[in-house]
Amino acid sequence: MATTTLHHFSAKTITSPTTITQFPENPKTLILQQCKTTKDLNQVHAHLIKTRLHLNPRFTENLLESAAILIPDTTMDYALSIFRNINEPDPSAYNVMIRAFTLKKSPQEALILYQKMHENSVQPDPFTFPCTLKACSRLRALTEGEQIHAQIVKSGFGSKVNNTLIHMYANCGKIEFACKVFDGTSKSDVFAWNSMLSGYVRSECWGEVLKLFDEMRDMGVGFDEVTLISVLTACGRLANIELGEWVHEYVETNGLKGSVNLVTSVVDMYAKCGYVDKARRLFEEMDRRDVVAWSAMISGYSQARKCKEVLDVFRDMQMAKVEPNEVTLVSVLSCCAVLGALETGKWVHFYVKKKRMELTVTLGTALMDFYAKCGLMESAIEVFNTMPFKNVFSWTVLIQGLANNGQGKRALDFYALMREKSIEPNDVTFIGVLSACSHAGLVDEGRGFFVSMSRDFGIDPRTEHYGCMVDILGRAGLIAEAYQFIKTMPIQPNAVIWRTLLASCRAHENVEIGEESLKNLVRLEPMHSGDYILLSNIYASVGRLEDAMRVRNQMREKGIKKTPGCSLIELDGEIYEFFAEDSVSPHSKEVYNAAEKMIKKIKSAGYKPNAADARLDAEEDDKEASVAHHSEKLAIALGLIKTRPGTTIRISKNLRVCSDCHNATKIISKVFSREIVVRDRNRFHHFKDGSCSCNDYW
Template structure:
């Protein structure tokens, strides 16, 4: 092939590499082949990098394997496992840290925590970098119990804390719904960089404390810290979640002139969300058309959500056209439009949306909710009955629904996208994933213990009403993190003041 001056592609190289790793025992040949891969311009091909990692591991050249792993542009789970398994008795703190950080980068957060638990069994001492990666995993999972354990471990083992570890703790507590602990850690930091301020401002905004986010912003600027783009996203988002329209307008107008931060498309998206939520749909649309950049799907999506809240069917149809031009295969856009049609009983239009989705092979993203009980994260997927306690959970949930009905609660059928009878509608919304997760939490935790649930989608109105009543019925604090914000349900009311 080389004599004929034919350049091999990455698929050919991968086949040769796999064949060589099965029969060749010399690392010298592997190094020569590695050089050829680099010369041919495939040095950053993930599949070839993983194949080389496998080759070096099999011939026992773990030094080259580790070096290659560190240089990989992307680290997938296969690469992490390959390096880790081959290291065997040579595994050290650096290896463990590399693997844990690799899992986190690949969003395999559960694997990262499991790896840390194995690390404890092998009596390996973690580094600050290990702790930062683990806290990031806990933050994404909403695993507060594990996050608390790691924080206690840091104190117990006297692991030297720096500003990055402190920021990781603040971020973890914010994203796990424990704002009080986040503030305690934040105020206890001896020094704060822009990332620490960003974490606390974003956290306050996510929890609906817009005024407190503004106070933190003012305090930060008084300390001489210059805000960046991320901080303004958190600030404007906090204004949106708290209905602080005039404050949001004020800070948005000052971004460039006062703070020297050029508003980006994310900031325009926050303002569209803020104006739309409060009912200023025409102003939000005007802002979109005045943007110095082309509006993306996120910006149009914010306006579509506002149309759903305020039941503006005409504008929602216009917005959906723009969204479908940008991303015709995003099922969420069709679902939003269907929700709006269903709310005004336009069932033929709902059916049209469903038919278009079916014809194009577009699927609705299923609701998925998770809850941590006893340091184990349990995940519940809409329509999935695979959890070992699913039957007990649904029986418990059925009893809860009966109690709520006796209290006068009626399910909100507006969120059912089918023209069916009332009984069928009620059944279709009873087993939403967050309801199942909360029911499991009520069954599995002591009385009085707070329940924390993480949901991948925006909470629907019926589930929101359900959580308020459950918090009062069982006298529990229920914290739900959906894709937009945190909801703290206590004694029959929500921290969002029904504004989400």
């Protein structure tokens, strides 16, 4: 710490300490302006003691202010030692210490000192209350804040601290109290308006922000940069692009583009309103971009689900040598989770450890979610165990991650532990719990949890919960019961629920209910190609090939095109994207050669291509080649030639894995002695030694 501090001062400051001959009549000149380091302050302090001037409050309070606030390398212990040696400190001395504790993020100590001030019968002055209220605000200590408010009213200093009172009440979640204080404030005071606007922002009362701003303009109250930042924040949350563009035009017209904070807020507003290209152009025009500006751009791309762009901007941020903060890292981790970008996400985790960043609930949960969505549940659990605080969202991410990765029984063990710790589950927790029962084949347990959520926790089942129950019953082969469950649901079943039942019919070769499922799906989503393919596969599985072809022909006649498969693989921090029969990739020749060798090798191990999974318009002679060039096979082929033997290959896919690719990947894992993790639209598949974690049910 000392080395870092000395780096900021010249050699002259260090080697030539202040020489004291006689104190000026006004001690501020020497103590507050010339003392730059603790060494200077020690010399002044020694001289004060030697000359007994430390008994003069005028000298001691200036010394105290330097020690507590002005000199960066001093400690509060040193300031406290000065304070405790003051004989009967007056309000000014207390004010310095309360302000210092508040500034140095020790608000609890500030309130304790304020209490001692009262115990010692020292009357507060108008400067005592603002910092004390700020301490209450930081601690969200509403009771103490109300008590101080009463003391302010009694002392007659009310009008001088109204803005701080508004801030305190808003931060403590009592926006209605903040409004009452504001109503009693002079409406010509822009600081009062800004305090109220900031209060609404903290309470996420976005509509009230815009309403108050309209009122402000109607009354002709001049507004400033702080006002506009609050308004832009609300515009972003409400997607009010019209007012946001008005503010942007105002900033341009009035020459306010030099304010980094204000322009960053404009960038953030455009990004949150979905105008990420406009946000990017404005971002690129900025002369200076701090971590908040970079985070706003990254967060905007993340919310727009433009995950590759997030990683591109994040790399540019690193090149610019701007250190990311928690907001930046949470957005980056979210996109790494979507893309399966393991190496980039691991780098973020390493950065967090290296910088000794606090593993907050938000950051820790984002890290857990990233690892879970990359199929690394042990790493997710390690992060979970490291987090000092966990909330229901942290537990839910863990339970869902275990369920999706085929560890249903372990997920339920964590749910039991969660309940032991008296953490109340929410509706999303139960989606994870029911999914765990589904993947583990625990039908009776699933029924019990479905009843428990409303009976024990007052959570009304949503469509997702009903869908989970259909999946639980369908996976267990209870197709007729699942069908009846849908028919008796108190809410209208959506396409996802019927599609879940159709997938169960495919797994258990139930033609009759499969046909009924498709009828309902055609009514709800008539152009969804995957539904027709599922029924076609059911017909093919029971030998009704003509019916299978009839369904495929219906798709052609209706102009229904199969959604192109897309698979992603990350290698050395770079994301490679493949589409089925991709011929435009810069690696296509190399990949196709590798894929052909891979197919040839697994054929000798028993692999037989399934022509039914070929694209619909493929000629009979081309069907085998079509299947061989599915996107995940191309991605796996690149992984085989670009990674060391024994390395785990991780793929993310936009669709459900087809039966041919599932069968092929099982054999690839055995022939090439590789673990292959595929995350498809529905779940994770962990392939190893010729078998899959889904037990061939997906």
